[in-house]
Amino acid sequence: MLLSPNALLVKEYASLGQPFVYAVPCTPLKSEPRLIQFNEELAEQIGLQVDDLCTNQGIAILTGQQTWPGYDSIASIYCGHQFGVFVPQLGDGRAIVITEIRKGADYKQLQLKGAGPTPFSRRADGRAVLRSSIREFVASEALHALGIPTTRALSLTATPDPVFRETTEMAAVVCRVSESFLRFGHVEYFSHTNQHQELLQLLDWHIERHHSELYADDFENNPAPTLINWLKWLTQATAKLMAQWQSVGFCHGVMNTDNMSLMGLTIDYGPYGFLDKFDVDHICNHSDTHGRYSYRNQPRIGHWNLYVLASALMPLLHNDRETLQTILDEYPQQFQREHNALFAAKMGLNKQVSEEKQNEFIEYTLQMLHEHKLDMTRFFRSLSALQAPHADHSNLDKQFALWQKSSTFPWVLGDESQVESARAWLGQWMVIADNNLIGEKLNQINPIAIARNHLLQEAIAACEKGDDHVLKRLLQAVCKPYLEQPDLMDLYQAAPEWAQHLEISCSS
Numbered sequence: 001m002l003l004s005p006n007a008l009l010v011k012e013y014a015s016l017g018q019p020f021v022y023a024v025p026c027t028p029l030k031s032e033p034r035l036i037q038f039n040e041e042l043a044e045q046i047g048l049q050v051d052d053l054c055t056n057q058g059i060a061i062l063t064g065q066q067t068w069p070g071y072d073s074i075a076s077i078y079c080g081h082q083f084g085v086f087v088p089q090l091g092d093g094r095a096i097v098i099t100e101i102r103k104g105a106d107y108k109q110l111q112l113k114g115a116g117p118t119p120f121s122r123r124a125d126g127r128a129v130l131r132s133s134i135r136e137f138v139a140s141e142a143l144h145a146l147g148i149p150t151t152r153a154l155s156l157t158a159t160p161d162p163v164f165r166e167t168t169e170m171a172a173v174v175c176r177v178s179e180s181f182l183r184f185g186h187v188e189y190f191s192h193t194n195q196h197q198e199l200l201q202l203l204d205w206h207i208e209r210h211h212s213e214l215y216a217d218d219f220e221n222n223p224a225p226t227l228i229n230w231l232k233w234l235t236q237a238t239a240k241l242m243a244q245w246q247s248v249g250f251c252h253g254v255m256n257t258d259n260m261s262l263m264g265l266t267i268d269y270g271p272y273g274f275l276d277k278f279d280v281d282h283i284c285n286h287s288d289t290h291g292r293y294s295y296r297n298q299p300r301i302g303h304w305n306l307y308v309l310a311s312a313l314m315p316l317l318h319n320d321r322e323t324l325q326t327i328l329d330e331y332p333q334q335f336q337r338e339h340n341a342l343f344a345a346k347m348g349l350n351k352q353v354s355e356e357k358q359n360e361f362i363e364y365t366l367q368m369l370h371e372h373k374l375d376m377t378r379f380f381r382s383l384s385a386l387q388a389p390h391a392d393h394s395n396l397d398k399q400f401a402l403w404q405k406s407s408t409f410p411w412v413l414g415d416e417s418q419v420e421s422a423r424a425w426l427g428q429w430m431v432i433a434d435n436n437l438i439g440e441k442l443n444q445i446n447p448i449a450i451a452r453n454h455l456l457q458e459a460i461a462a463c464e465k466g467d468d469h470v471l472k473r474l475l476q477a478v479c480k481p482y483l484e485q486p487d488l489m490d491l492y493q494a495a496p497e498w499a500q501h502l503e504i505s506c507s508s
Contacts, residue, residue: 011071014071016205023072031161033059033173046108048101062112078091080183109178114128115173130170134172138475140153146447152178156172178265191313207219211230214229231309239299242298253293271286274452275295276494278370285504286503346446347365357432384439385406386403400422400426453495
């Protein structure tokens with residue numbers, strides 16, 4: 001009894017069959033798995049029986065040791081542009097869907113990452129290491145808590161089985177959850193292999209189930225209106241997602257088209273990172289030698305990837321080239337509008353102030369953060385210490401004194417240039433801020449807890465020694481990112497100097 005009474009095992013995705021999905025059994029690990037994390041809240045939400053999944057049998061299923069009763073696990077084929085270079089065949093090389101669940105209108109797929117090779121592993125072992133699995137679990141739940149669309153993480157298991165990367169590491173399996181794991185690369189694959197009827201079939205299935213409001217009844221005879229409306233939706237969703245990433249300083253690291261979701265979700269957490277010291281050119285992926293996926297470039301790459309997707313749709317929409325171009329041309333404005341709205345909210349800017357002035361102040365703020373390499377999260381969090389804005393000099397002194405008392409005050413007071421810049425910024429902010437949008441209200445917008453690389457590194461090191469407590473504390477913080485928890489104050493501090501030298505690569 002793995003499912004609650006109001007949930008059903010379904011095979012909606014599996015029923016597509018080949019060439020979309022292929023039956024792939026998981027490969028059992030040699031050692032008994034250890035359950036490190038289990039997301040009870042998510043389990044109950046999607047219709048799972050928590051007690052049953054936490055038994056030995058349940059853990060075996062969540063690790064790929066046993067199959068989900070009544071379901072044959074599957075993997076899918078796709079292709080993609082990796083670092084701008086087209087790779088004609090990729091696929092679920094170490095990701096296997098183990099079940100599909102429907103609870104009323106809510107539909108979810110459960111997918112194991114690291115449960116062994118598939119036909120698409122390309123000579124790899126299909127395994128994941130504990131290091132990257134911890135990072136994926138934490139990031140999935142951290143972004144969800146920040147209100148950013150993402151796949152979720154249900155469980156994290158590990159064994160002493162060796163996995164060989166740059167060094168020998170421990171094997172681990174993450175069970176991740178999503179309404180869909182389809183990527184831009186799925187569309188690319190069926191387009192580039194000239195399987196146009198199959199592409200139409202896949203999009204028919206996807207849009208009808210996940211975007212029924214966009215689905216026209218005469219899709220079979222005239223798919224163009226549905227496909228155009230769906231691309232318009234996805235363009236807007238991707239623009240918003242990029243703006244949300246930027247607003248919290250999240251860097252994905254590998255924005256290949258095969259890592260872009262057809263649902264507008266954050267998917268595939270590899271060498272990601274949150275900005276510590278603000279640097280618009282920050283590269284979180286050590287393998288990204290040319291900075292293609294730097295913080296600055298993420299919005300542009302989101303747009304580039306949408307062009308690739310639209311090109312892959314052309315065989316189905318060859319008479320609608322101008323319409324597709326119009327949709328793509330709207331992306332920069334959509335992104336900028338979302339971006340500026342998010343940053344205006346983070347600073348409590350007065351909505352009566354002209355959009356032009358707000359945008360100028362946002363740009364000024366980001367340039368200042370970059371120039372002084374301020375801690376982005378702590379800077380915005382500290383703004384809640386400021387009170388009613390007034391533009392006279394005496395009040396500026398009072399406001400600056402209040403600001404200094406914030407536990408997240410990011411400036412170095414002994415640095416004269418920083419103090420001067422801080423006071424200059426504060427003077428301008430006092431003119432443009434809205435008294436009704438600042439103070440404690442900003443703490444509901446600006447997080448205090450993010451998944452910083454050095455905190456992840458400490459959690460990884462502890463888990464590799466069998467100590468899960470450090471990871472649990474980190475999850476406690478990032479899953480309530482806006483709440484300042486007194487017993488977790490050490491997790492809200494700026495990154496130590498040694499963290500500047502941490503390097504995260506694609507290897508996992």
